[in-house]
Amino acid sequence: MSEEKKNHHEDDTDMIKLIDNLNRKDDVHLNRRAFLKASFGATVAIGLATTPFGIFTFLRDENGEVKRVEVTDVNDLAIGESRNFNYPTKTEPAILVRTPEDKFVAYNNKCTHLQCPVFYEHKENVLLCPCHKGYFNVDSGQPMAGPPQRELPKILLEIKDGKVFAVGREVRHG
Amino acid sequence: MDKKRIAFLSIFLFLAVNVVALSNAIEGYYGQEDERVYGAVIVALISTGLATTAFFIWKGTTK
Numbered sequence: 062m063s064e065e066k067k068n069h070h071e072d073d074t075d076m077i078k079l080i081d082n083l084n085r086k087d088d089v090h091l092n093r094r095a096f097l098k099a100s101f102g103a104t105v106a107i108g109l110a111t112t113p114f115g116i117f118t119f120l121r122d123e124n125g126e127v128k129r130v131e132v133t134d135v136n137d138l139a140i141g142e143s144r145n146f147n148y149p150t151k152t153e154p155a156i157l158v159r160t161p162e163d164k165f166v167a168y169n170n171k172c173t174h175l176q177c178p179v180f181y182e183h184k185e186n187v188l189l190c191p192c193h194k195g196y197f198n199v200d201s202g203q204p205m206a207g208p209p210q211r212e213l214p215k216i217l218l219e220i221k222d223g224k225v226f227a228v229g230r231e232v233r234h235g
Numbered sequence: 236m237d238k239k240r241i242a243f244l245s246i247f248l249f250l251a252v253n254v255v256a257l258s259n260a261i262e263g264y265y266g267q268e269d270e271r272v273y274g275a276v277i278v279a280l281i282s283t284g285l286a287t288t289a290f291f292i293w294k295g296t297t298k
Contacts, residue, residue: 108283
């Protein structure tokens with residue numbers, strides 16, 4: 062009788078040890094329900110994280126008034142020549158080119174690879190970024206060769222009374 | 236598939252949608268592509284709303 066009681070007592074001790082071995086905290090916190098709650102929280106956080114970008118874009122549009130800036134006289138720039146100017150702000154360089162087809166085109170004068178200035182190469186009729194040999198099509202501003210993957214932002218021009226005016230800018234075009 | 240399981244799985248779908256939308260919003264913002272930013276924000280907000288609905292459906296069916 063006493064031996065049976067002793068065995069029973071040992072069984073109880075084993076069970077207590079088994080329960081003690083369970084990490085109860087993990088069991089409570091790392092389960093299916095907690096995982097879904099964390100995923101839902103991440104979904105909401107990431108979803109709401111997009112809104113500041115929308116707000117700042119809207120504010121940027123509000124402030125971004127289209128400026129009209131005189132660049133040069135038509136007669137001051139010969140066919141196949143280029144001229145640097147700043148547009149839309151005084152710190153943003155741009156390049157105006159009079160192409161061999163007697164067309165005026167202008168782009169932001171920053172290579173879309175690493176922001177080096179681009180130069181007009183009259184012989185090849187291309188815009189060249191000498192830093193890493195990036196070539197852009199002078200008629201469209203699209204990259205032709207080298208590391209740049211995106212087009213040069215296009216400056217919209219207007220020719221009136223023998224003068225060339227910059228009237229706007231398209232970052233993505235074509 | 237029961238309602239609870241659909242709600243459970245849809246939250247992960249909306250999570251993926253929001254990740255893509257955030258990526259588009261960032262790219263659009265720095266690339267100055269306004270339409271892309273607005274599109275991404277609208278998609279993300281709708282997706283977040285649907286995820287919230289799905290979460291409460293799941294919670295309501297959980298004992």
